[in-house]
Amino acid sequence: MPNLAQTVVVDDATASTLTAPRSDIVTERPWTAADDAAWRERHPDDDPATEGWTSFAVERGPMLAYRRDVRSTPAGDGTVRVEERTRYQLALGVWSGAVVWPTNRALRRTVSRQTTYAPVWAPPDGLDARSGRVLGLLLTLALVAGYMGTVLTQTITFAADEFGRDTTAQGNVLAAVRVGVLGSLAIVALADRKGRRRLLLWSVALAIAATVAGAFAPSMEVLGVSQTLARGFQTAVTLLLAVVAAEEMPKGARAYAISVMTMTGALGAGMAVWALPLADVGERGWRIIYLVPVLGLPVLRRVGRTLPESQRFVRPHRQATVMRGHARRFWAIGAALFCASAFGAPSSQLLNDFLKDERGFSAARIALFTLVTSTPAGLALVAGGRLADTRGRRVVVAVGVAGGAVVAAWGFTTHGWPLWAANLVATMLGALAVPAMGAYGPELFPTAARAKANGILQVMSVAGSAIGLVVAGHVTDRTGELADAMLLLLPLALIVAVLALTVFPETARRQLEEINPEDDLTRPGEGEVIAADPATADLWPPDGPR
Known part of the structure; x- marks a missing residue:
């Protein structure tokens, strides 16, 4: 699990964005007691200090696990010292390794975090x-x-x-x-x-x-x-x-x-x-x-x-x-x-x-031509x-x-x-x-x-x-x-x-139901309403264990 830590000295405006829920590569929400219990169960050896720290969980993002802890301290000269620690686990399986480096860069952003846009390499609408x-x-x-x-x-x-x-x-x-x-x-x-x-x-x-x-x-x-x-x-x-x-x-x-x-x-x-x-x-x-x-x-x-x-x-x-x-x-x-x-x-x-x-x-030259x-x-x-x-x-x-x-x-x-x-x-x-x-x-x-x-x-x-x-x-x-x-x-x-x-x-x-009104059951329409049986549709191999 990547563990990102950084300490930056920024102005008040930037510090306020760093200590607020982010909405770019992930959408955050405030950390709750339920989040804390679940995190301690999955990560019993991880017990970060909480005094003076604000924690955030993921509201939407391709994460199996996520926690960001942040603390700000005024430096007395008009700047603010911000400490931040982020831990996460991507949900992309074996492909997670292909995007760990750009994900780390995106999660470490400071001044540019005011944007609500995802990075250029990520989907425009964030995945869950x-x-x-x-x-x-x-x-x-x-x-x-x-x-x-x-x-x-x-x-x-x-x-x-x-x-x-x-x-x-x-x-x-x-x-x-x-x-x-x-x-x-x-x-x-x-x-x-x-x-x-x-x-x-x-x-x-x-x-x-x-x-x-x-x-x-x-x-x-x-x-x-x-x-x-x-x-x-x-x-x-x-x-x-x-x-x-x-x-x-x-x-x-x-x-x-x-x-x-x-x-x-x-x-x-x-x-x-x-x-x-x-x-x-x-x-x-x-x-x-x-x-x-x-x-x-x-x-x-x-x-x-x-x-x-x-x-x-x-x-x-x-x-x-x-x-x-x-x-x-x-x-x-x-x-x-x-x-x-x-x-x-x-x-x-x-x-x-x-x-x-x-x-x-x-x-061999054909192979080189094709690859290049x-x-x-x-x-x-x-x-x-x-x-x-x-x-x-x-x-x-x-x-x-x-x-x-x-x-x-x-x-x-x-x-x-x-x-x-x-x-x-x-x-x-x-x-x-x-x-x-x-x-x-x-x-x-x-x-x-x-x-x-x-x-x-x-x-x-x-x-x-x-x-x-x-x-x-x-x-x-x-x-x-x-x-x-x-x-x-x-x-x-x-x-x-x-x-x-x-x-x-x-x-x-556009949502698929907007493009195809037949699938929007809140609208009047003709035709029999059908649904699959997930209990049988999910078997692989047939009649075998999941």
């Missing part, structure tokens, strides 16, 4: 202990899913070499794997009736099994079948992670949560890239990369013991359908996802083949999530998608350092739009149809990526350059910007 704990668990699952979602993309060109197949075959396999999204649709639709948690955890387990099966594929076709199954389960995981995040996070932190989950998923994808040099050990070296997800099984077991069912699923809500009252927003989002994926899928998934065949990169040009996108993801929550979704989507596509298309025509620079800028611009687009799907539909609607939207997105991959593969094989295909597909990305600015609704900082 439950949402912090849930977010930490979702990040862990996103890491595992991110690796599995990238394995085929990173290894397809090496598998094609072993099996003696060309670029068209690669594009066809990558397109055919998208059929797995139909299976994910069935899974997420079931989640609207059986609960998010159970379906999420089973999907992760089955995705791991199907991914590992790819290591033993005897042909390109068998590899495609195994990874079609893996992609279906992995897609269901990604969709349900976004749904649970939307249903658990505060209204001003939904896009932020999507951004950090995407960044964690990108970290998982990066692990697949780190493993890519294994493909250089021999013609069959790429198969080793498919065995790594086995390490996710004990992690999954641990997450399953603590992840709760979504509170909005358990809460009573009205029965609803995808299209009733939501058709316009559904088709707008669906068309945007189709167009964005038609450009984005070949831009990212044929990149390795482009670098290897058209620019002569080795596997993609890693900074993590900062853009966080910035995009914060901008989407504070400034609104629509402009962020328009600028990110259109700007990133234009730069990416130009990058495929370049060589040398402009190629590296173009991919870096395009990746960062595209990353800005990811949290806003990711938040739209779960936000725009009621609880009883939220997962199913996102499953259908994912089908439309995958249809766009499949068409884009097939078109790009054929054009590249005919002309010999992927740049020709990307310039042909570029107008589709520009359509997304037009839809975002003219048709998309603005959902930033």
Whole structure:
């Protein structure tokens, strides 16, 4: 548990803010006798002096434990000596260590503490202990899913070499794997009736099994079948992670949560890239990369013991359908996802083949290129999530998608350092739009149809990526350059910007019940009121202990 102590000499105005409840990274309240009893029970060896000290507990913040003691003493020369001690335990689980240093800096602030704004790296609306704990668990699952979602993309060109197949075959396999999204649709639709948690955890387990099966594929076709199954389960995981995040996070932190989950998923994808040099050990070296997800099984077991069912699923809500009252927003989002994926899928998934065949990169150099040009996108993801929550979704989507596509298309025509620079800028611009687009799907539909609607939207997105991959593969094989295909597909990305600015609704900082009145049972409405049974929805594994 971090234990922060500081003594500062400040003016009277600053001293008054330091000795009052803070409201920035955490919201405090005065310490009570009940807090004192609970603290002494959990920390029997901690018995700070109380005479002359004022103590505060956390009212809202991602903390499992928190106490701040402060004492001020006039120095006699117009200044005040302030002593402060803060102890806390973050609720983010294994991810707490990643934010301890910036949290310590924020909690030590003195003069700037008058602000009521959270630090730039934190969500605009503060998390509480439950949402912090849930977010930490979702990040862990996103890491595992991110690796599995990238394995085929990173290894397809090496598998094609072993099996003696060309670029068209690669594009066809990558397109055919998208059929797995139909299976994910069935899974997420079931989640609207059986609960998010159970379906999420089973999907992760089955995705791991199907991914590992790819290591033993005897042909390109068998590899495609195994990874079609893996992609279906992995897609269901990604969709349900976004749904649970939307249903658990505060209204001003939904896009932020999507951004950090995407960044964690990108970290998982990066692990697949780190493993890519294994493909250089021999013609069959790429198969080793498919065995790594086995390490996710004990992690999954641990997450399953603590992840709760979504509170909005358990809460009573009205029965609803995808299209009733939501058709316009559904088709707008669906068309945007189709167009964005038609450009984005070949831009990212044929990149390795482009670098290897058209620019002569080795596997190790491809890995270096990907890490150098993609890693900074993590900062853009966080910035995009914060901008989407504070400034609104629509402009962020328009600028990110259109700007990133234009730069990416130009990058495929370049060589040398402009190629590296173009991919870096395009990746960062595209990353800005990811949290806003990711938040739209779960936000725009009621609880009883939220997962199913996102499953259908994912089908439309995958249809766009499949068409884009097939078109790009054929054009590249005919002309010999992927740049020709990307310039042909570029107008589709520009359509997304037009839809975002003219048709998309603005959902930033609005409660889900405000966006979807069906879920607000205080308002008159039609439809049967339903509720999940948390006693059965939370079992993992089924009929097993928690």
